[in-house]
Amino acid sequence: ETVEQMAESLDQYASRASHPTLSEFLEEASLTGRENESDSKEDQLNQKGVRMMTLHSAKGLEFPRVYLIGLEEGILPxxxxxxxxxxxxxxxxxxxxxGITRARDFLTITMAKTRKKWGKPREAIPSRFLYEMRDGKMPKEVEEATADPDAEQSDEYSD
Structure with missing residues (x-):
């Protein structure tokens, strides 16, 4: 991107974010910057694969399946x-x-039971937004999944 395009993106972000920060702008830019700008939104939505994006960049879009992850106090909100x-x-x-209204067919909401903070496991507190949902909007079935303690943890990602 040119400097002018970056400045325009920064201005757009600052105008829509309630409390704009450089780190949040960079996170959003890294997620939305992966899209092929020559493709129309319809073409992008019809592409196969997983699309990871911020809630801001999901506005106006709809997907068959949506996963909202990290619905915990301190993450969302x-x-x-x-x-x-x-x-x-x-x-x-x-x-x-x-985020909730982007799901056409299936919505999955997740939260962690514990998170590491400063290297120590801490119990995660469910997001206040989960308690605010009306009856019928929250799945009655809750599936608890735990990570395999022997699973290898890696900071490396591959295509």
Whole structure:
């Protein structure tokens, strides 16, 4: 991208984010930057494979299956929003609604039982948004999955 395109992307991000930060912009740019800009949105949606994107970039799109991961306090809503106050939390609530309504056929919502913080396992607290959902919107069946303790953990990714 040219410097002008980057500046335009930064301006667009700053205008729609409730509390814009450089780190969140870079995260969003890295996720949305993977799309082939020459393809139309319809062509992109018809491509096979998994599409990972932010809730912001999912606005206006629809998918057969949607996975919302990390619905925990400190992740959704983000810790910065919790510290910033109710208006920031309300913006994240709207973003979660965007994510939920992107699912055409199936919606899967996940949270971790524990997360490592500062190298120590901590119990994860379910997102307040899960408790705010109306009856019928939340699956009655909850499946608990645990990671294999012998599974190898890696920071490497492959195509």
């Amino acid at each position: 983000h810790q910065r929003s919790l510290e910033a106050g109710e208006s920031s939390i309300a913006e994240e609530r709207r973003l979660m609604y965007v």
